[in-house]
Amino acid sequence: MTTNDEMLSSNVLAQITNRVFRQNQTSLDSVDCSCPALTDTSIPCLLIGVVIGIVVAKYVPLPSRIKRQSDDKEDSSTRTQNVTKSVPRTGDVAGLDAELEVLEDSIPLFAKRFSPEERAFTLNDNDGRTKKVVDHYLSPDEMINTLFFEESNVDAKDSAKCSDQSMSLTHPLGSSNKKENMIHLLKQIQKYSVTTDHPYFYNQLFGALDPIATAAELVALSINTSAYTYETAPVFTLMERHVLEKLANLVYSTPETSGSITHDGLMLPGGSLSNLTAIHVARHVCKARGSYEKQQYGGYEEEKKESMSDLSAALVPGNTRPTQVAFVSSEAHYSFIKAAAVVGLSAKDIVTVGTLPNGQMDTEELDMLMTEIIDRGDKVPFFVGLTAGSTVRGSYDDIEAVVNVCRKHEKYLNNNMPFSTRTEQQKNTESGHKIWVHVDGAWGGSAIFSQRKDLCDALKGVKQADSFTFNPHKLLGAPQQTTAFVTRHAGVLKASNSTKAKYLFDDRKNGAEYDLGDGTYTCGRKPDAVKLWAMWKYYGQEGLAKIVETKVDSLSLFSKKVRGHDNFMLACEPWLFNVNFFYLPKRFRQILKERNIDISADNCVVPDDLASDLGNVHVQLKKILHKNGKMLIPFQPLSNQTADCFRVVLAGNKRFNEIDMNNIMELMETYGADL
Numbered sequence: 001m002t003t004n005d006e007m008l009s010s011n012v013l014a015q016i017t018n019r020v021f022r023q024n025q026t027s028l029d030s031v032d033c034s035c036p037a038l039t040d041t042s043i044p045c046l047l048i049g050v051v052i053g054i055v056v057a058k059y060v061p062l063p064s065r066i067k068r069q070s071d072d073k074e075d076s077s078t079r080t081q082n083v084t085k086s087v088p089r090t091g092d093v094a095g096l097d098a099e100l101e102v103l104e105d106s107i108p109l110f111a112k113r114f115s116p117e118e119r120a121f122t123l124n125d126n127d128g129r130t131k132k133v134v135d136h137y138l139s140p141d142e143m144i145n146t147l148f149f150e151e152s153n154v155d156a157k158d159s160a161k162c163s164d165q166s167m168s169l170t171h172p173l174g175s176s177n178k179k180e181n182m183i184h185l186l187k188q189i190q191k192y193s194v195t196t197d198h199p200y201f202y203n204q205l206f207g208a209l210d211p212i213a214t215a216a217e218l219v220a221l222s223i224n225t226s227a228y229t230y231e232t233a234p235v236f237t238l239m240e241r242h243v244l245e246k247l248a249n250l251v252y253s254t255p256e257t258s259g260s261i262t263h264d265g266l267m268l269p270g271g272s273l274s275n276l277t278a279i280h281v282a283r284h285v286c287k288a289r290g291s292y293e294k295q296q297y298g299g300y301e302e303e304k305k306e307s308m309s310d311l312s313a314a315l316v317p318g319n320t321r322p323t324q325v326a327f328v329s330s331e332a333h334y335s336f337i338k339a340a341a342v343v344g345l346s347a348k349d350i351v352t353v354g355t356l357p358n359g360q361m362d363t364e365e366l367d368m369l370m371t372e373i374i375d376r377g378d379k380v381p382f383f384v385g386l387t388a389g390s391t392v393r394g395s396y397d398d399i400e401a402v403v404n405v406c407r408k409h410e411k412y413l414n415n416n417m418p419f420s421t422r423t424e425q426q427k428n429t430e431s432g433h434k435i436w437v438h439v440d441g442a443w444g445g446s447a448i449f450s451q452r453k454d455l456c457d458a459l460k461g462v463k464q465a466d467s468f469t470f471n472p473h474k475l476l477g478a479p480q481q482t483t484a485f486v487t488r489h490a491g492v493l494k495a496s497n498s499t500k501a502k503y504l505f506d507d508r509k510n511g512a513e514y515d516l517g518d519g520t521y522t523c524g525r526k527p528d529a530v531k532l533w534a535m536w537k538y539y540g541q542e543g544l545a546k547i548v549e550t551k552v553d554s555l556s557l558f559s560k561k562v563r564g565h566d567n568f569m570l571a572c573e574p575w576l577f578n579v580n581f582f583y584l585p586k587r588f589r590q591i592l593k594e595r596n597i598d599i600s601a602d603n604c605v606v607p608d609d610l611a612s613d614l615g616n617v618h619v620q621l622k623k624i625l626h627k628n629g630k631m632l633i634p635f636q637p638l639s640n641q642t643a644d645c646f647r648v649v650l651a652g653n654k655r656f657n658e659i660d661m662n663n664i665m666e667l668m669e670t671y672g673a674d675l
Contacts, residue, residue, distance in 0.1 A: 098178065098179055101179050102179050102182050102183060105179070105183050106183065106186055109183075109186060109187065109190060113190075113197065114211060114214075131195070131198065132195070132198075132628075132629030132630065133194065133195050133198040133200050133201050133626075133629055133630065133631060133632045134194055134195070134626060134627075134629040134632065135191070135195065135629055136191055136192050137626065137627050137628075137629060138192065143192065146192070147166070147167045147188060147192065148166060148167050148168045149162075149166050149168065150166070150168050150170055164176075164177070164178075164181040165181065165184065165185075167185055167188070194632060196208070196652075197209065197652070197653075198632075199654060199655045199656065199660055200630065200631040200632070200633075200660070200663075200664070200667075201631075201632050202631070202632065202633040202634070202647070202648050202649060202651075203632040203633060203634050204634075204651065205391065205442075205443055205471075205474040205475075205649060205651045206473055206474055206477075206480060206651050206652055207477065207650075207651040207652025207653065207654050208477060208652040208653040208654055209477055209478075209479055209652065209653060210476060210477035210478055210535060210652075210653045211653075212534050212535055212538045212539070213472070213476075213477065213478035213479060213482070213531040213532075213534050213535050214479055215534065216530045216531050216533070216534035216535075217478075217479045217530070217531055219530065220236070220526070220527045220530045220531075223236075223527075225527065226517075226523075226524045226525050226526075226527075227240060227267075227516060227517075227525045227526065227527040227528075227529070228504065228515065228516055228517025228518075228523065228524070228525050229504065229505070229509070229511075229512070229515045229516075229517060230509075230510065230511030230512065230513075230514040230515055231509050231510050231511055231512075233527060234511065236527035236529065236530060237511075237514050237515065237516050238514060239527075239529050239530060239533050240266070240267055240516060240527070240529035241514065241516070242533070243267075243484070243529045243532055243533050243536070244263070244265035244266065244267075244484065244486055244529075245263070246536070247265065247448075247484055247486050248262070248263035248265060248486050248488070250448050250449070250541075251448060251462055251463065251468050251486055251488075252463050252486075252488045253463060254488075261490045261491075262488070262490055263486060263487065263488055263489075263490060264486070264487045264489060264490050264491060264492050264493045264494075264519070265484065265485055265486035265487060265493075266485055266493060266516060266519055266520055267482070267483060267484055267485075267525075267526075267528040267529045267532075268469075268483045268484075268485050268520070269481050269483065269522070269526070269528075270471070270481045270483050271333070271335065271440060271442030271469055271470075271471050271483055272333070272335035272338070272339070273483070274440070274442070274469035274483055274485045275333065275335045275336055275339050275385060275438070275440055275469070276335070276338075276339035276342055276343070277467075277485055277493075277520070278339075278383070278385070278436070278438035278440075278466075278467045278469070278485075279326060279336070279339045279340060279343050279345075279383055279385075279438075280339075280343050280496060280497075280521070281436070281467070281487070281492055281493065281496045282326075282382055282383040282434075282436030282438070282466070283324065283343055283382065283383075284492070284495065284496035285434050285436060285489070285492060285496075286324060286382045286433070286434055286436075288495065289432060289433065289434060322377070322378055322379055322380045323349055323378065323379045323380070324345065324349065324379075324380060324381075324382045324383075325349045325350070325351060325373055325379050325380065325381050325382065326340055326345060326349065326350045326351070326381075326382065326383040326384070326385065327350075327351045327352075327353055327366060327369065327370070327381065327383070327384045327385070328350065328351075328352060328353065328384070328385040329352070329353050329354075329355050329360075329361035329362075329385075329386075329387060329397060330352050330353070330354055330355050330639060331355050331359050331361075331387060331390040331392070331393060331395055331639065332352075332385055332386075332387050332390070332440070333387065333390075333391060333440055333442070336350065336385045336440075337350060349379070351369055351373075353365050353366045353369060355395075355639060357603065357640060358395060358572075358573060359390060359393040359394075359395030359572070359575070359639070360395055360396070360397050360398055361386065361387075361397045361398070361402060363398060363401040363402055363405055366384070366402065366405055367405045367408075367409075370405065370406075370409050371409075374409060374412070374413065380413065380433070381406075381409060381435050382433075382434070382435060382436065383435065383436045383438065384402055384406055384435060384436070384437050384438070385438050385440060386399055386402055386437065386438065386439045386440065386465070387439075387440050388439050388440065388441035388443075388444045388445050388447070388458065388459060388462075388470075389441060389442070389443035389444015389445065389447075389575070389576070389577055389578075390443070390578075391443060392578070392580065392636045392637065392638060392647060393572060393575060393578060393580065393638060393639075394443070394444065394574070394575035394576060394577050394578025394580075394649075395575050396444060396458040396459070396575065396576075397439075398460075398461070399437075399439060399459065399460060399461035399462050399464070399465055400460050400461025400464065401461070402437060402461075403437050403461055403464040403465065406435040406437055407435075409435060410432070410433055410434065410435050413432075413433045414432040414433055434466075436466045436467070437464070437465045437466050437467075438465065438466060438467045438468075438469075439459075439462055439465045439467070439468045439469070440469060441459075441468060441469060441470040442469060442470060442471040442474065442483070443471070443474055443475065443577065444458065444470075444475070444575075444576065444577055445459075445468065445469065445470025445471070446470055446472065446474075446475040446476055446544070446548050447459055447548055447576065448462070448468075448470065449541055449544040449545045449548055450545040450548050450549055451545065452545070452549055454552070454576070455548065455549070455552070455576065458576060465488075466487060466488060466489065467485065467486065467487040467488075468485075468486055468487075469483060469484065469485045469486075470483070470484060471483045472484070472531065472532050472535065473531075474651050474652075475547075475548065475551065475577065475650075475651060475652075476535060476544065476547060476548075476652075477651075477652040477653035477654075478531040478532065478535060479531060481528065482528050482531045482532055483528070484529075484532060493519035493520065494518055494519040497518065497519055497520055497521050498518045498519070499518070500518065501518070504517065504518075504523075505517065505518045551577060551650040551656075552576050552577065554650060554656045554657075555574065555576070555577065555578075555579050555648070555650060555656075556574070557658070557661070558579055558648065558656075558661045559574040559579045559581075561661050561662075561665070562579065562581045563600050563602075564600070565665060566584075566589065566599075567583065567584050567585075567589065567665070567668075567669055568581050568582065568583060568584060568599075568665065568668075569581060569582045569584055569592075569599040569600075569604055570582075570601075570602050570603075570604065571638055571640075571641050571645035572602070572603060572638055572640055572641070573602040573603055574602070577649060577650065578647060578648075578649055579647070579648045579649075580636065580638060580645045580646070580647050581645060581646055581648075582606065582614065582618070582643070582645050582646070583617065583618065583621060583646065583668045583669075583672055584599065584614075585617060585672060585673065585674075585675050586673070588610065588613075588614055588617075591610065595607070603640070605640065605641060606641055606642065606643045608642055610643070611641070611642035611643035612642075612643070614643040615635070615642075615643040615644040617672065617675045618635040618643075618644050618645060618646055619635055619644065620672075620675055621668060621671060621672040621675060622634070622635050622646075624671045624672070625667065625668075625671055628671070630667050630671070631664070631667055633646055633647070633648070634646070634647055646668075648664070
């Protein structure tokens with residue numbers, strides 16, 4: 001799956017960082033920006049900017065850099081020229097030479113991860129070029145003793161030296177060889193960490209970095225700003241607005257040339273906070289459509305001083321105080337439960353809706369539960385959290401069907417209960433009760449880029465949803481964290497979150513109308529939009545769609561191999577981006593055969609009397625593969641199985657071809673044969 005083009009774009013990082021740091025008196029005018037034809041775009045030039053931004057722009061122009069030969073033979077391939085010491089600096093940046101040398105020597109540690117040499121490995125144990133997912137596995141106790149030891153086992157005279165080799169903060173680094181010791185500790189971090197860019201890292205929904213998004217992240221890091229105001233981050237605030245406008249056009253088909261804003265959105269730090277934002281905004285909207293003193297903000301309004309507990313009095317007369325109720329499926333992400341607690345919902349007021357055998361929310365059960373709650377009269381539904389690509393199964397809820405259920409109950413409530421008591425509110429098109437439908441596409445939402453029927457069908461109805469989120473750092477491989485949240489309701493984010501902190505958000509400042517920070521409950525904001533922008537600009541929508549579609553096709557082929565293999569069995573019908581399966585040691589195969597159980601079926605269920613034992617096989621096999629560094633793959637629960645199974649997902653910039661598919665199975669057969 002890795003192409004020559006991808007290798008070229010990956011190689012740019014190493015080439016540019018090495019080139020810049022080997023030059024004397026580097027400046028913007030002297031940097032050679034010639035790159036391979038494929039990558040001769042703004043991205044490689046920006047990468048030169050990041051190096052200059054880190055080493056030059058932030059610390060003022062330097063005299064001749066300190067040129068020296070590296071003491072570490074491991075870095076000889078990336079830093080090969082002898083160098084001489086520069087003239088010491090004076091003024092505000094005096095004394096930073098040593099610190100900047102640490103920074104300079106740490107850049108190759110990063111660049112090396114993208115070098116052809118680092119990526120040119122095989123997965124064959126017999127050729128001596130294999131690479132492990134976990135190269136130096138240590139237990140927690142071993143890791144503490146190796147990296148965070150407090151005392152030396154040698155003579156007291158060597159204790160200072162040994163403390164310089166420990167990551168413990170009990171003692172700072174000594175003055176002798178301080179730079180070398182710091183670089184050594186940084187190398188230790190890499191050495192003992194999991195190689196998440198390995199093809200066989202399946203453990204989480206992230207993986208190998210996309211080089212283009214990584215380049216953009218480096219540029220943003222070099223600028224070190226916060227994307228809350230235009231005056232502080234002019235490029236990033238405009239870029240974020242632009243990216244969210246384009247995303248809204250994809251999700252909601254908003255007109256690109258419209259004179260009025262028809263959407264709202266922000267980049268947020270993770271899908272969990274996006275789900276929290278959705279519930280928080282839904283509560284605000286529910287209250288804002290009631291009767292109380294308001295202050296207008298765009299299409300929605302901001303309450304003045306009332307707490308959310310006043311909501312019930314605003315909803316219906318007589319202070320009957322109905323309680324807000326949210327709904328999520330049993331396969332929804334756990335962050336919904338936490339988000340409900342944060343916004344003040346009690347545990348019994350976030351209702352779990354059952355799922356169909358394929359993992360989708362049961363819309364008939366949702367309809368029934370809403371009807372029962374409304375008929376009681378003391379509670380009112382206000383939010384439904386849907387899933388577009390669940391974490392384990394990968395299932396997509398039927399968005400269109402759920403929206404229809406919610407609109408039906410909204411109509412009933414607005415016709416039978418006086419939710420809006422003011423005349424001007426009743427005339428407002430945004431008046432009346434609202435059941436907010438949020439689509440959590442953190443994992444599977446990247447399908448939005450594709451026009452292919454199977455992917456469009458998975459998100460059918462998303463245009464009618466009130467909000468949508470997806471994480472480019474998962475399926476697409478952007479650096480963590482990169483999360484976009486978009487809603488079809490203009491002005492609602494600022495209306496829900498604004499505190500108008502005058503020291504930061506003031507209309508008298510230049511460009512204040514483009515400020516973003518008052519639309520979220522956070523203060524400092526990483527300029528995360530640059531990563532999504534870079535990928536979108538470089539690959540285009542068609543290129544991003546191709547990345548997504550290739551993963552779907554690869555997993556479809558893998559699921560066919562599982563079906564046709566005697567030692568494996570699908571744990572559920574595969575969805576677009578997840579394949580869940582069982583490895584069956586010989587003793588289980590014999591039992592299943594004796595019971596005439598067809599292991600080639602999509603929905604074959606492990607008998608209850610075998611489930612515990614087979615689940616334990618997966619736990620033990622995972623641990624063996626982990627300790628041997630061969631693969632990091634999760635064992636997972638499924639609602640239709642009582643035995644834990646394995647899950648394969650293609651998160652990040654991951655290679656996955658037929659050789660990999662066969663290797664996965666062979667590794668499990670080799671290490672799990674005796675389980």
